[in-house]
Amino acid sequence: MHTRHHCARLLACAAFLTLVSAPHLAYTQDASDPSEKTDRVTVLKKITVKAPKKGVANTPLAAETTAEQIDDEQISSFTDLGRSLEPGVNFNRTNGSVNIRGLEGPRVQTTxxxxxxxxxxxxxxxxxxxxxxxxFNELSSxxxxxxxxxxxxxDGALGGAVVLNTLQPEDLIGxxxxxxxxxxxxxxxxxxxxxxxxxxxxxxxxxAVLFQGGYKKGHETETNGDNDAYGAGRTEANPADFDQNNFLVKVKQYTETGHTFTLTGERFDRNKDVDLRTEQSVGGNYRPGDWDGLDDVQRDRISLNYEFEAVDDDALFDNANAVIYWQDLTRxxxxxxxxxxSVIGDYSRLSEVxxxxxxxxxxxxxxxxxxxxxxxLRAxxxxxIGKTTQYSSGKDSCAPVPSGPFDPCNFLHTNQADMPDVDSRKLGLYLExxxxxxxxxxxLTPGLRYDWYDQSPEETAAYTENPNYDGMPPGQSxxxxxxxLLAKYQAAEDVELFAQWAxxxxxxxxxxxxxxxGAPGTYLRLGxxxxxxxxxxxxxxGAKLGDEDFGGRVTTFYNRYRNFIDTVAVPGFDPSYPMGITQTVNLDRVxxxxxxxxxxxRFDNGFHINGSLTYADGKNLDATTENDKLGSVxxxxxxxxxxxxxxIWGTDVTLIASKAVPSKSDASFKPAGYGIVDLTGWWKPEQAEGLTLRAGIYNVFDKTYYDAINVRDVNLATSVPGKEYYSEPGRTFKISLTQRF
Structure with a gap:
């Protein structure tokens, strides 16, 4: 476990800034008392708290979740966000991606x-x-x-986009x-x-200066199984421990002429250790207590933002926004x-991207x-400009060179790269x-965008160690x-109709x-x-209807995709790879x-109701079998x-229901439908200004159910763990305490 000790630093930063802020607070108090010395008074420039949505989010296709809603719903993950607040948004835990309308991975852009x-x-x-x-605690929306x-x-926003906005000083300063x-x-x-x-x-x-930091420590996400056995039949989640840290600092400079500059530094890391009990057995290759996994992610960035809002009619532009950044993401x-x-001895593997x-x-x-x-006019x-690298390191008891095509060490290739380093360049320009x-x-809004990319593989010693190395592949550009074309019609004050083709x-x-x-004598996975x-x-x-008290929205969509990228088995038999070859290909139509x-x-007596419904149907139009429904939908x-x-207080009850996966879906695991109930509440005691206590019971009736997105690639016929190993958590609870100053 990679242990971190950031709590003390976090509290120290908070205490430091409180001390630094105290004189400024005194100045403000001085300004309200004419009997005090006026030469110490500093008149603070009023800062606009919220601006209209700009950029990617300035579209009727977007829906906003505010920091207040994140707190009220106790959201700490994409899974929480899609549970009831954004039910058309899913998170696939098996591949770590957001799923919107059946598309995920690199088909959903996150910023x-x-x-x-x-x-x-x-x-x-x-x-x-x-x-x-x-x-999620560092976000304003x-x-x-x-x-x-x-x-x-x-580039990359076929399914949609997740637009994350971090806290600004004005979000905290009243x-x-x-x-x-x-x-x-x-x-x-x-x-x-x-x-x-x-x-x-x-x-x-x-x-203005802002500091934000967080620390989280926890364990495995529970299933609703109760079998704690090693190996076959296990239904409880594998035990795990994780530490998560984040730190955000901003220095923001406002001007009287509408120009704003923000320098930002951000650090996030999460380190998780797992006791892989599903792969352990008393007489097996991996024994109880001696087989562990790790799952780590780290992201660092430094950025400089520029914003402009015109303060008079003579400005060349009404508003502008720009960011320059450096970012490093490791998984x-x-x-x-x-x-x-088999291949007795110490064994380890670490794959880094x-x-x-x-x-x-x-x-x-x-x-x-x-x-x-x-x-x-918007332009x-x-x-x-980036570089993507991949490397697999490790140790085992294999000889430097396998002794034959069926040597078990052929399956253990390591200390190599499974692809070359790739230098990439991307450029996009748009006008509407x-x-x-x-x-x-x-x-009516016509728009046009131009995208260009270039991928250039680079030969490295790690890639030439690959047993399949046969020269460098060409680059691609x-x-x-x-x-x-977007059409909008404001039919009434609270009724907006829209239609878009893009x-x-x-x-x-x-x-x-x-x-x-892969390696000769085994299998091969190819790009x-x-x-x-x-x-x-x-x-x-679609249409957006109503105001804060009564309203809703309705949207219908129809999307066609060409050259859809997927991984398929290569037909035929290759004696060099008797276990088969798979390769990424373009599907013609989806x-x-x-x-x-x-x-x-919302009713005047304090009661409120809400509801939502999402339905999508995805089909591979080139499928040759009856299972042509996309399991990713x-x-x-x-x-x-x-x-x-x-x-001062409130409570909510929420029913969440899902239909069964269609029988014609190409998903391996087709779970049944389900219905679960959540109960939440909050309290703001009058005696403690700024304090809010929130609590919730989730899946109140302890229902055993399955998330179709997370289990679509599970084959129960060959699975070592039992079925309930893949279930979602049973009855759980959350409690949080928030103090604003």
């Missing part, structure tokens, strides 16, 4: 403060994921963009104050974790122990009046014009134009192009240097369509909630 977090996949050794390398908005998001802070403690029985987080911000004149997966029967990148992104916006029409772009037709409430584009990842994993980029045509029609509904009502899901709230 934090405008910086893309790449999805990492080593293709062979389970070092996948990385996009969850942040703490999460915007979920469902469907492609090609002109804004660009009006007429020079400092503010928040402290939070939480416990979750689902993984027996406890966490603490603190954030504090202070400002003097036009300069590790490994195993360590002793082998007792890393992406280092430097890049920038930005846009400008200008409104122009032209007779009966008004134009809002922007982004670029990334939102044309408003007078005072009719109707607007391609580009695409992605047009869109094309989208995704370039192949380094792993999809250049993976080369494909000839892959074509994925493209899509996406159609959306389609996904569906509907999303949501609504809510979640089944029909509905959420129905009711609650009551006063000024």
């Amino acid at each position: 934090i403060d405008g910086i893309p977090i790449p999805y990492l996949d080593d293709g062979a050794r389970d070092a996948d994921g990385g996009i969850d390398s942040f703490d 999460v915007d979920i963009v469902r469907g492609a908005d090609s002109s804004r998001a660009g 009006d007429d104050k020079s400092w503010g802070g928040i402290f939070k403690f939480a416990y979750d029985s689902e993984d027996r974790s406890w966490s603490t987080t603190a954030a504090v911000a202070t400002r003097f004149d036009n300069t 590790d997966s490994g195993k360590d122990g002793y082998r007792y029967t 890393e992406n280092r990148s430097f890049g920038g992104a930005g846009y400008i916006e200008k409104e122009i009046e032209s007779g009966a029409f008004s134009h809002t 922007g772009g982004d670029f990334t 014009d939102e044309i408003a037709f007078g005072s009719s409430g109707f607007s 391609d580009d695409a134009f992605s047009p869109k 094309m989208a584009f995704r370039s192949p990842t380094a792993n999809e192009l250049y993976l080369d994993y 494909n240097e000839n892959l074509k980029p994925e493209t899509s045509n996406a159609f959306e029609v 389609r996904i369509y569906g509907v999303e509904l949501s609504g809510y009502k 979640a089944p029909l899901k509905g959420v129905l909630g009711a609650g009551y709230a006063t000024e």
Whole structure:
């Protein structure tokens, strides 16, 4: 276990900033008392707390989750976010990716403060994921963009985008104050974790500083099984321990002329150790207590943001936004122990995938009046220069060279790279014009985006050690134009109708192009240097209705995809690889369509109700078997909630239900439908200003159920653990205490 000791540092930072802020707070108090000395008074510039949504999230396809909702729903993971608040969003724990409308991995773009977090996949050794390398407590909001908005998001946003926005000083500093802070403690029985987080911000004149840090310690996510056996039939989760740390610092400089500059540093790491009891047995190759796994992720970034809001009509642009950044994301997966029967001796493996990148992104916006029409012109772009590396290290008792094609050591190839280092360059440019037709409430937005990418493999000593090495593969470069057309109509004050057609584009990842994993006498997993980029045509029609007290939204969508990238078995028999060959290929045609509904009502007496329904159907149009339904598309899901709230306390009950996976799905495991109930509540004692206590009981009736996205690749006929090993947690509870200053 990689133990971290950040709690003391976190409390020290909070105490330090409190002391630093105290003089500024005194200045503010002095300003309100004319009897005090006036030469110590500092007049603080008023800072706007919230600005209209810009960039990728400025679209009717987006839905916002605020920091207040994150706190109220006790959200600490993507799984929590999609449970009832965003039911069309799922998180696949097996490959560490967000799933939106049946698409996941590199087909969903994730950004934090405008910086893309790449999805990492080593293709062979389970070092996948990385996009969850942040703490929900550091966020001011999460915007979920469902469907492609090609002109804004660009390469990788076929399924949509997850737009993460971290805390700003103004999120903590209230009006007429020079400092503010928040402290939070939480416990979750689902993984027996406890966490603490603190954030504090202070400002003097036009300069603001923010520090935020968090620490979390826990164990394995529980299943609803009760068999603690080793090996076959086990249904409890493998025991695990993890530590998670995050740290965020911002220095923000405001100006009187509308220009704002923010320097940000961020660090996140999570280290998890697992006792792999499902792979252990008394007489097996791995014995009880001597076979462990690790699962680590780390992300660092430094960025400089620029924002501009025009303060007069003479400005060249109405607003602008830009960011330049450096980011390093690493994902590790490994195993360590002793082998007792096959290749006897100490054994360890560690697979590391890393992406280092430097890049920038930005846009400008200008409104122009032209007779009966008004134009809002937006132009922007982004670029990334990065390097992706993969390496597998380890030790075992094998000879340097296997003795024959069926030597067990052929399965243990290590101290090598399964793909070359890959240098990548990406560039995207877009232009759109939102044309408003007078005072009719109707607007039309045509847009066009251009994307270009270049992947250049680099020969390394680690890659030439690969037993399949046969020279360097060629690089790949391609580009695409992605047009869109969005129509909006403000039919009434609280009724907005919209329709959009957009094309989208995704370039192949380094792993999809250049993976080369296996050895003669065993099997082979190959990338494909000839892959074509994925493209899509996406159609959306919908409406946003109502205000804060009564309303909802409805959206229908139909998407077609070409050159869909998938991994398939290569037909025929190759004696050099008797266990078969798989390779990434382009599927010709895939389609996904569906509907999303949501609504809510708040009554004057304190009661409120809400509900949502998501349905999608995905099909491989080139399938040659009857199982042509895409297993990556979640089944029909509905959420129905009711609650009551006063000024100081409130409670909610929520029913979450899902339909069974269709029998024609290509998923290996087709779980039945389910219904579960959650009960939550909160209390703000009047005697303690700023204090909130929240608690919840989840899956109140201890239902055994399965998440279709997490289990779609599970084959129960060959699985060593029992069925309930793959179940979701039974009855659990959370409790949290939040103090705002």
